[in-house]
Amino acid sequence: MIIGALKTTSPTDKRSVLHPETISRLVNLExxxxxxxxxxxxxxxxSDSEFEKNNLISVSRxxxxxxxxxxxxxxxxxxxxxxALKKNSIVLGMIDPFGNKEHLKMLETSGQTAVSMxxxxxxxxxxxxxxxxxxxxxxxxxxxxxxxxxxxxxLPMMMTAAGTLKPAKVFVIGVGVAGLQAIATAKRxxxxxxxxxxxxxxxxxxxxxxxxxxxxxxxxxxxxDQGYAKELTEEQIAKQKELQSKVCERSDIVITxxxxxxxxxxxxxxxxxxxxxxxxxxxxDMAVESGxxxxxxxxxxxVENNGVKxxxxxxxxxxxxxxxxxxxxxxIINWITEFFDKESVSINLDFEDxxxxxxxxxxxxxxxxxxxx
Numbered sequence: 001m002i003i004g005a006l007k008t009t010s011p012t013d014k015r016s017v018l019h020p021e022t023i024s025r026l027v028n029l030e031x032x033x034x035x036x037x038x039x040x041x042x043x044x045x046x047s048d049s050e051f052e053k054n055n056l057i058s059v060s061r062x063x064x065x066x067x068x069x070x071x072x073x074x075x076x077x078x079x080x081x082x083x084a085l086k087k088n089s090i091v092l093g094m095i096d097p098f099g100n101k102e103h104l105k106m107l108e109t110s111g112q113t114a115v116s117m118x119x120x121x122x123x124x125x126x127x128x129x130x131x132x133x134x135x136x137x138x139x140x141x142x143x144x145x146x147x148x149x150x151x152x153x154x155l156p157m158m159m160t161a162a163g164t165l166k167p168a169k170v171f172v173i174g175v176g177v178a179g180l181q182a183i184a185t186a187k188r189x190x191x192x193x194x195x196x197x198x199x200x201x202x203x204x205x206x207x208x209x210x211x212x213x214x215x216x217x218x219x220x221x222x223x224x225d226q227g228y229a230k231e232l233t234e235e236q237i238a239k240q241k242e243l244q245s246k247v248c249e250r251s252d253i254v255i256t257x258x259x260x261x262x263x264x265x266x267x268x269x270x271x272x273x274x275x276x277x278x279x280x281x282x283x284x285d286m287a288v289e290s291g292x293x294x295x296x297x298x299x300x301x302x303v304e305n306n307g308v309k310x311x312x313x314x315x316x317x318x319x320x321x322x323x324x325x326x327x328x329x330x331x332i333i334n335w336i337t338e339f340f341d342k343e344s345v346s347i348n349l350d351f352e353d354x355x356x357x358x359x360x361x362x363x364x365x366x367x368x369x370x371x372x373x
Contacts, residue, residue, distance in 0.1 A: 001345050002033050003336070004068025006061060007040040010075060012300060012314045014043025014321035017072045017093060019329040020050045026333050027055045031345035037064045044322045070347065072332055076100035082110055090347060092332065094118055094131060097361055097372055098262045104372050107362045113349070114362035117331060119369075121358045128334040129355070133177045134327035139286060139316035140181030140257070144170070146319065147253045147284040148189065150302065150309050156190020167192050171247050172211075173268060173293070174257035175202040178286055182255050183211045194251070196244055198232060216243045231260055237268070245273040254283045256293035262371070264291035271295050271305075279307025288312030335359070 003026065005018045018026075018036060027034050038048055038058045048058045065071065065084040073093035077085075082103075085091070092115040097104055107114045117131040127133070148155055148168075157167040170186040172179050175197035183206060186193045193211035198218060206213040218236045232240065248254050248269065254277075259265050265287035274283070274295065285297040296305055297312040304310075317324040339356065341348040351357050361369050 001031060001069045002035060002067050003070045003072065004059075004064040005034070005036045005040060005072040006064055006074060007037045008043065008074040010315070012318065013074065014318045015074065015315075015328055016041050016044050016046065016321075016325040017074050017328060017332060018051070018056075019044070019325045020046060020054055021326055022329040022333055023051070023054050023056065025337055029337070029340055030342060033057070035059045035064060035067065037061045041325075043318075044325050070336065076103040077106075079106055082106045082112070085110065085112055087111070089113070090115060092117070092335065094328075097369075101372055104362055104367055108365060108367050111365045112362065113360060113364070115335070115359050116361050117335065117359065119359045119361065120331075120335075121354055123354060126355050129331050129338070131328060131331045134331055135317040135324060136176065136178040137181045138320050138324050138327065140178035141185045142313075142316045142319040143178070143182050143255050143257075143284050143286055144185040144189065144253075146313060146316070147255060147282045147311060150282045150311065151252060152280050153252065154190075155186065168252040169194070169250060170253045170255065171195070171214075171244075171251040172255045172257065173197075173244065174259075174286075175199070175206055176257060179255075179257040180205060180209065182257065183209045186253075187211060191253070194247055196240075196247070198236075198240070214244065214247055216240055231263070232266065237266060241268060241270060241273065244268070245276065248273050248283075249276045249278075252278070252281050254281070255286065256283070257286045258293050259287045259290055265293050267295060268293040269295060274308050274310070275306050277306075277308045280309075281307075282309045282311060284311040284313070286316065289314050 035057045065081055070090045076095045090113040095116050097116050120126050120129045155168045158165040168191045170191040170193045172182045172195040175195050183193050183195050187210050194214050195206045195211050196214040203213040283294055285292050285294040287293045288297045288299050294310055296303055297310050299312050299314050302309055302311050339347050349356055367373050
């Protein structure tokens with residue numbers, strides 16, 4: 001069996017789907033040869049020779065597409081690339097199904113199998129494969145670093161001979177994986193941190209990091225069986241905006257992380273809130289790629305509105321591409337080794353398995369998930 005890996009073609013994504021620190025478990029699989037597209041590690045300063053030292057073989061992009069039985073991809077393929085795939089191959093990676101439905105249809109027509117790492121279920125056994133969590137963790141860290149670099153003051157309190165400098169105030173909206181890491185990073189840098197989430201269950205997690213949990217009574221909210229916050233009603237969103245606006249007014253940095261899986265992000269900060277914030281303050285919209293939480297946020301731009309910087313950065317995890325690649329590579333290799341059958345030297349696609357059932361979206365010429373048919 002041949003496992004191939006493609007390099008990214010996105011100008012904003014420097015991550016590699018394989019990393020030299022993680023690939024020994026892959027190359028040690030009996031009967032498996034691993035090939036990779038030349039230049040795969042360019043964005044993380046890893047040369048082809050580093051992969052070749054680990055018995056991987058450098059090939060062209062075309063050869064990767066046409067020879068691999070399992071093709072690891074950083075994003076969706078083009079129509080020409082789908083046509084070039086080896087027959088009955090498995091395409092595995094972060095393929096963004098909601099944003100690339102046509103990609104799934106092309107894979108369906110060509111009879112390939114598509115595995116979306118974004119659809120790994122949130123169960124204990126699958127945590128080691130959870131790319132959304134591993135990348136969100138690093139994105140939360142990067143969000144604080146990027147936002148603080150645009151602030152004209154330091155984050156920690158400083159006592160100097162010239163007087164005491166007050167700590168910056170950071171407000172994190174949404175306490176999922178990204179939000180928790182943003183809170184932890186801001187606290188480590190010495191800021192005063194407040195946080196809000198529609199799920200009261202995360203209050204103890206916020207407090208355990210040394211931050212203050214902002215309580216806003218929205219009535220019944222809760223979370224999905226996958227651990228995501230449930231979508232709010234229009235009335236609940238209006239109430240949330242009104243009460244969190246007061247916290248935004250006193251904050252130097254606001255980081256929004258609220259996303260709805262497969263749907264546009266909720267608008268949480270509008271012009272009326274922005275107009276009340278201090279000139280020089282920073283809002284970083286972590287949901288900018290899925291529609292944004294902040295009115296006026298634009299992908300990969302810093303927009304100044306009434307003296308407030310509104311920041312939209314795509315692929316935040318790519319700002320720490322080295323570590324992001326280690327995590328991503330581990331997630332993907334964990335999926336492969338979990339379902340690798342030594343006797344047949346193939347992937348055991350048992351659709352009674354919860355992980356397979358959830359992550360395999362196309363198989364044997366059929367789209368399996370009703371949402372994409």
